[in-house]
Amino acid sequence: MNVEDMKKAVAKEALRYIEDDMVIGLGTGSTTAYFIQFLSEKIQKGELEEIYGVPTSYQAKILAMEYGVPVVSLDQVDAIDVAVDGADEVDPNLNLIKGRGAALTMEKIIEYRAGTFIVLVDETKLVDYLCQKMPVPIEVIPAAWKAILEELSIFNAEAELRMGKKKDGPVVTENGNFIIDAKFQRIEDPLDMEIELNTIPGVVENGIFADIADIVLVGTKEGVKKMER
Ligand SMILES: O=C(CO)[C@H](O)[C@H](O)COP(=O)(O)O
Numbered sequence: 001m002n003v004e005d006m007k008k009a010v011a012k013e014a015l016r017y018i019e020d021d022m023v024i025g026l027g028t029g030s031t032t033a034y035f036i037q038f039l040s041e042k043i044q045k046g047e048l049e050e051i052y053g054v055p056t057s058y059q060a061k062i063l064a065m066e067y068g069v070p071v072v073s074l075d076q077v078d079a080i081d082v083a084v085d086g087a088d089e090v091d092p093n094l095n096l097i098k099g100r101g102a103a104l105t106m107e108k109i110i111e112y113r114a115g116t117f118i119v120l121v122d123e124t125k126l127v128d129y130l131c132q133k134m135p136v137p138i139e140v141i142p143a144a145w146k147a148i149l150e151e152l153s154i155f156n157a158e159a160e161l162r163m164g165k166k167k168d169g170p171v172v173t174e175n176g177n178f179i180i181d182a183k184f185q186r187i188e189d190p191l192d193m194e195i196e197l198n199t200i201p202g203v204v205e206n207g208i209f210a211d212i213a214d215i216v217l218v219g220t221k222e223g224v225k226k227m228e229r
Contacts, residue, residue, distance in 0.1 A: 006123065006221075011034035037063075055071055057107075093190075097207050099179070123220045138181075145180065194209075
């Protein structure tokens with residue numbers, strides 16, 4: 001089983017948690033894209049009814065619209081039953097780093113409020129501690145980017161402004177902000193770090209998702225494994 005097959009396997013497995021009449025937070029990224037596709041197939045077959053998706057990004061919204069999954073915004077719903085999203089790192093306590101796709105703020109807004117937050121990863125995302133492989137994406141107000149970059153040196157972070165790939169200059173998020181990717185040495189206390197980073201003036205949100213995930217479905221060569229809080 002290659003990584004792509006693992007992503008598909010966890011996306012299929014996540015459907016087990018979806019029932020009629022649910023409002024579902026739709027995450028961002030390649031793994032969640034499979035989930036949206038498979039969710040749509042079940043809806044088209046009539047196996048799921050009265051499903052509404054709350055997208056965490058334009059990517060999720062456009063995919064849902066293309067696949068015919070009804071889309072609503074957060075302010076149109078009373079509650080989110082389940083949210084499904086990928087992650088960049090998962091530690092043994094189900095703490096996450098997210099935000100490679102620069103959608104971390106809306107992802108956290110929605111996933112924090114979900115009755116059940118299900119994370120879909122392949123086994124390459126499992127780490128012993130956060131920041132083992134990936135930096136923490138931090139969404140910042142553009143005017144503050146340079147000051148924040150310097151302030152992050154207090155944490156011994158190697159931090160850089162994220163630059164566009166098919167755009168000149170910095171990546172601009174869907175909220176009109178910049179992203180700083182900060183590689184810390186090792187995050188000992190994810191919750192503490194998540195809160196501390198958000199106290200820096202100009203920081204909108206950061207990609208540490210501590211104590212939010214309820215279930216992590218991990219695609220492995222041996223099949224899907226479940227980690228649960
Ligand atoms: O946080 C994210 C986007 O902001 C993604 O969920 C995360 O990067 C995982 O993506 P993929 O499933 O493509 O590996």
